[in-house]
Amino acid sequence: MVKRTSFEGDACPIARALEAIGDWWTLLIIREALFGLRRFGEFQSKLGMARNILSVRLRSMVDQGILETAPASDGSAYQEYVLTPKGRGLFPILVALRQWSEEFDDHPEEITTILVDRAKGRPVRKLELRAEDGRLLSQPDTMLKLRPAPRRRSA
């Protein structure tokens, strides 16, 4: 067994997320889905990716509850792939990736889009991490704590 090591069952939530969406194309498919793409062919032509891989990824995301298949929408009998709440919940991850590129990419001039507030058309702020009481936190202000084990009835 030399398979790509799986992070399934790992206690770290980051590893668990990567297990779900860490594949090469997955987040880009999500990006397009958030944009409104729904059909197999739309994803394929927009992303230019191999169709077999797209097929596998879509099925995997459906299995994980990130996407679900909807019977139709424009009348045709084909199916569509739409984001579930779990899928839409990936939005902050995409924003974080985008902002990191915007801030640190070596050639930021090649980035041609900006994420703006729809109401005002103005760029959004950077993602903010805050404490319960509202203080802005950066990494050194945080730490990891063991979660108290949930009560179990028996050993």
Add this chain to the structure above:
Amino acid sequence: MVKRTSFEGDACPIARALEAIGDWWTLLIIREALFGLRRFGEFQSKLGMARNILSVRLRSMVDQGILETAPASDGSAYQEYVLTPKGRGLFPILVALRQWSEEFDDHPEEITTILVDRAKGRPVRKLELRAEDGRLLSQPDTMLKLRPAPRRRSA
């Protein structure tokens, strides 16, 4: 050329970020580095990953300016890998991944850690995306806008 398609040169900042840190182990290495790990052996034993892959990843991250090698720190003549500001800038991405797992994972009880505010020991809030004027934004409140092309002297 059947190589894994590279997103390099893609105008999408998400694709660019994935090109940099979308590899299987990269973000977990960053996670450990944020935790304070510095040495090759520390990463290897903590993550349990193959040493050749670790070697390639570390070199790649150094090349990209995410890590840098420091000559020593505990006196020994070995080198260490420490995060640059660009590397520390990945923190929000890790937080976003963590929070997504916490919220949507099918077995959240297996997640044993929580990210807390160091000062109070209380869990942090969810990442917030805000408009310039401070309004909280969710995905439908946002849109992508073409960035005005930066002025070029000649065609």
Add this chain to the structure above:
DNA sequence: CCAAATGGTTTTATGATGCAACCACACATC
């Protein structure tokens, strides 16, 4: 100087990915 630990590189096997060709079904046309 010898032994063991550290920090890797090389070798080899296998899984993942990409590309192209193929197939099945839906839908439109006659």
Add this chain to the structure above:
DNA sequence: GATGTGTGGTTGCATCATAAAACCATTTGG
């Protein structure tokens, strides 16, 4: 209802990336 076209995939095959283990060089410790 036979024919043709587009959508939505699956199947082979070639190549790349990854994993595991063996190997090597340097450092540290005795």
